[in-house]
Amino acid sequence: MENAGNFSEEYYDRLDRYLDQSMPAEERRRFEEECAADAGLQYQLDRHRLVRIAIMEKNLSSAMAGFPQPGRVRSITTRKWLAAASLVILASAAYLFFSSQRHDPAKLYGRFYHSDPGLMTTMGSADDYDFQVAMIQYKRGDYAGAAGAWKKLLPQRPSSDTLQYFLGCAYQAQNSLDTAFAFFQPVAANPNSAFYKEACWYAGLIRLRQNRISEAVALIRQSDRPEKDSLLNEIPSRADQ
Amino acid sequence: MGKDTGQTSIEQLQLLQAMIQNNEKVLRQLYRENYARVKAYVLANQGTTDEANDVYQEAFIAVWRNIQLNRFVPDNGSSLQAYLYRIAKNKWIDHLRAAKSKRTVPYPGDADFFSDPAEAAEDSQVQFIEAVKEKLETLGGRCRELLKRYYYQKQTLKQIAGELTWTEQTARNNKYRCMEKLRELIKSNR
Numbered sequence: 001m002e003n004a005g006n007f008s009e010e011y012y013d014r015l016d017r018y019l020d021q022s023m024p025a026e027e028r029r030r031f032e033e034e035c036a037a038d039a040g041l042q043y044q045l046d047r048h049r050l051v052r053i054a055i056m057e058k059n060l061s062s063a064m065a066g067f068p069q070p071g072r073v074r075s076i077t078t079r080k081w082l083a084a085a086s087l088v089i090l091a092s093a094a095y096l097f098f099s100s101q102r103h104d105p106a107k108l109y110g111r112f113y114h115s116d117p118g119l120m121t122t123m124g125s126a127d128d129y130d131f132q133v134a135m136i137q138y139k140r141g142d143y144a145g146a147a148g149a150w151k152k153l154l155p156q157r158p159s160s161d162t163l164q165y166f167l168g169c170a171y172q173a174q175n176s177l178d179t180a181f182a183f184f185q186p187v188a189a190n191p192n193s194a195f196y197k198e199a200c201w202y203a204g205l206i207r208l209r210q211n212r213i214s215e216a217v218a219l220i221r222q223s224d225r226p227e228k229d230s231l232l233n234e235i236p237s238r239a240d241q
Numbered sequence: 242m243g244k245d246t247g248q249t250s251i252e253q254l255q256l257l258q259a260m261i262q263n264n265e266k267v268l269r270q271l272y273r274e275n276y277a278r279v280k281a282y283v284l285a286n287q288g289t290t291d292e293a294n295d296v297y298q299e300a301f302i303a304v305w306r307n308i309q310l311n312r313f314v315p316d317n318g319s320s321l322q323a324y325l326y327r328i329a330k331n332k333w334i335d336h337l338r339a340a341k342s343k344r345t346v347p348y349p350g351d352a353d354f355f356s357d358p359a360e361a362a363e364d365s366q367v368q369f370i371e372a373v374k375e376k377l378e379t380l381g382g383r384c385r386e387l388l389k390r391y392y393y394q395k396q397t398l399k400q401i402a403g404e405l406t407w408t409e410q411t412a413r414n415n416k417y418r419c420m421e422k423l424r425e426l427i428k429s430n431r
Contacts (some may be wrong), residue, residue: 007424009417050366053309054373056263058304059393063265064298067272093321130249136255141266236301 007044015048020056043115105216109209112231115182116169116198131163138166143173161187165195182204188219197224253315260308260321263393272301275322275400288333300329310366366392376410384419391416 017023018031035042085142118139134149150163157163168183184206187199204219217235220228259267276297283293304325307313313324377385387405390396396404402412 006421012417012420049310050369051373051420051427053306055305055372055377055388057302057307057370058374058377059389060263060268061302063268064301067269072374082259132251136252140255140259140264179428223382 015045016044016052019049019052041105071176085232093181103234105208105211105213105236108231108234111203112227113202113205113209115173116166116202118166118169135166138170143170146170161190161195165193165199168199168202172206173219177206177209197222201225201228250320253320256321257308257313257315260305264397265427267306271325273417275325278326282326282330282332286333287337292333296329296332300325300332303328306367306370312363366385373423373427376423379426380423381418383415384422387412387415387419388423 014031018028023031118135122208130149130153134146134153137143137149138146147167150167150170153231154160154163154167164183165187168180168187171177171180171183181203184199184203187193187195188203190196193199200219201223202224204216207213207219209215213235217232219234220232225231256267256271260271272417279297279300280290280293283296284290288296289403304313304321307328313321315321380388387401390404391398392402398412399409401407401416402409405412407415
């Protein structure tokens, strides 16, 4: 880059399209031939690739500053100040928090609901492929995409508890609670299913969110989540509204 | 993120693609999920939590960069997570060696004997990237924003125009001007 005069807009555009792999095959082939014959062009292409990487890397570093920093140890002084400030804030916030959140089903739901992380996906048998691809979508947070793909598989496997369970998960993650419950229900009614206890938990949370407390309690009791007792203790004891 | 299965999984390929596309959600997840293992290694080998954090951040950037440079290709038995761990581990070993070498006298000719031309070329690429990153600091805020959106966030010129209330042609012209300006800054360094 540094040896030539000004480049045209088209010149950059061409380099970008090549590096983004958005060139049509024939144009790409011609471009590669040109690079092979012209060391200058190849050099500019290599340099441009590195400039792009530098721009991206700079932004990645900035983005990483916002990533969770587990275990970062600050200076002693900072830690002391933070500890003191935290105690004051925690003490005053705790009262307000628990007095407002305890027993409120919607807030309890918000605190206790965490979407199922999904299953590990590997290159498996061909008939499993569509399920696995949808699982990847699910794990990437594309819940609508995953639900759409799994629904297409449902006519072939209408009684699959795996499909029903993850359809429930995908709809719950989109906050479509009635649809999610409809998928969880048969799994939560089948103690032989591998997903029985998980389905009970999520179905119970949905009923809690919908303020159908006695159904919620019955379902949550069937789950084996370590946090279930803590949730049951906080669920309001009043009758359904 | 699945465990290493001894075969190139769909998930590994998708993960790699997401890294190339700078999918922040995936980057964040990968970052979070692999930290503990690296930290445990550093702590077990004379390091502190702060040092583990630093080495992990460096390793994470290095892995991302190697993916962008096509230096990492997943094959049988090698996963991105294992690669990240290996890079972090090597960086920590280098760090320990460097600390140790400060206390020893190098044998004359060691540097030449061990220098590898491929490694030297890689070093020069990394040096150039670092120099460009420095120059980006002096580029105007509007240019930095535009280049971030185009190259890092992979927005199209049309999307950028829409969000910055420009016409698509203005976005195109501005991107060109910013790249030329950056090129001038890089030239001035040499």
